[in-house]
Amino acid sequence: MKILIAxxxxxxxxxxxxxxxxSFVKRDGISVLFVGTMRGLETKLLPPLGWKLLLLPAVSLKDRHGIKKITSYARLPLLLFRAFCLVMFEKPSRVVSIGGYAAGPVTLVASLLRIPTVLLEPNAIPGLTTRLLARWVSLICLGLPEAARALPQKKVMLTGTPVRKSILGVRSKSSKEKVKPFTVLCFGGSQGAQKINRAVLEALPHLQELTSSLRFIHQIGTQEKRERVKQVYTERGFEASVFEFIGAMEKVYEEADLVIARAGAMTIAELTIATLPSILIPYPYSADDHxxxxxxxxxRIGGATMILEAELTGERLANEIKKLTEDSRHLLSMSQALLKRRQPDAAERIVNECLNVK
Known part of the structure; x- marks a missing residue:
């Protein structure tokens, strides 16, 4: 059996x-093929991991205007034809769609050819591809329960979002004996987030009384100078480990007591699996404010606090950090709330549903 993941x-x-x-390839007789485009991270991420990747042209319809929108629509027939040829040649038994530029055409073609298709929607607000394809697919697996409101109820199932094996093994400090100092992990995704970086550094003067009990692990991205950020921590008297990029997130999750981060789908899924309390600062320009x-x-479930970017200041962030460092019972209740939402078997559940869907 061949599984095509778009x-x-x-x-x-x-x-x-x-x-x-x-999870699929653990089962006997199952092979997996990915489909993506040259436009995303897939060409850098998937081949080094040993996964076969086929490419389609990238066509975006969202947020386009004028001649760009006309050009995008003009390219759609060719894109659909390429997707049709790919599906006919590969003959997958199932198609799983998770998003990206190739997901829409491949999933639509597979549905029209009566190949069982499954969508995974990890965000609380379904993306454009999910909304457009909802009527055509066999099943929609949800990472967060709120997404069900915008989708056909008879097709949705709350499974949670699959995370990497390394993350599944994380034991947060809330589940172990506490080790001082209190550690705050800050990151804004693989590219960093300059506004979060700035707010964290501006919070330090308001946290001066905690220099001996507070430690930072900070992923700053590639747009900041590591030496400059490290110097600010040093001048303010804080212990800090500063990185442009952290590959082994599982290691820093295990060291952290609190996370300051954006609110992308994978961050939400990983914080939930790790049962890590967080201060979330959503990216204000994400599609549909998802x-x-x-x-x-x-x-809503008590697992995080939120500061909107428009309200983000160093002082406001410092006050949130202080509240949580001083209230261990609140931190524990946040971890326990996440534990109730945690679904470490998400991948296996989705695989089972894919294999059973007709």
Missing amino acids: AGGTGGHLFPGVALAE QRANAESLV
């Missing part, structure tokens, strides 16, 4: 795809 663009689409692929909805999903 995923690409960002880590939020690719990492769940990899987690699913790993990051805010993702953050609100955790805030």
Whole structure:
């Protein structure tokens, strides 16, 4: 049996795809093939991991105007024909769509050819591809319960979002004996987030009384100078480990007591699996403001707090950090709330549903 996974663009689409692929190939007689485009991270991420990747042209219809929109629509017939040829040649038994530029045409073609198709929607607000394809697919698996509101109820199932194997093994400090100092992990995705970086550094003067009990691990991205950021921490008297990029997130998750981060789908999924309390700062320009909805999903169950970027200042962030460092019972209750939402078997559940769907 061959499984075709259409995923690409960002880590939020690719990492769940990899987690699913790993679960699929554990089963006898199943092979996995990815379909993406040259436009996303898939060409850099998937081949080094040993996954076969086929490419389609990238065509975006969202947020385009004028001649660009006309050009995009003009390219659609050729894209659909290429997707048709790919599906006919590969003859997959199932198609799993997780998002990215290739997901829409491949999933639509597979549905029209009566190949069982499954969508995975990891965000609280379904993306454009999910909304357009909802009527055509066999099943829609949800990472967050709020997404069900915008989708056909008879097709949705709450499974959680698959995460990497390494993340599944994380034991947060809330589940172990506490080790001082209190550690705050800050990151804004693989590229960093300059506004979060700035706010964290501006918070330090308001945290001066905590220099001996507070430690930072900070992923700053590639647009900041590591030496300059490290110097600010040193001048303010704080212990800090500063990185442009952290590959082994599982290691820093295990060291952290609190996370300051954006609210992308994979961040939400990984924080939930690791049961890590967080201060979430949603990216305000995400499609349909889905990051805010993702953050609100955790805030609603008591697993996180949220600061909107428009309200973000160093002082406001410092006050939130102080509240949580001084209230261990609140931190524990946040971890326990996430534990109730945690679904470590998400990948296996989705694989089972894919194999059973007709």
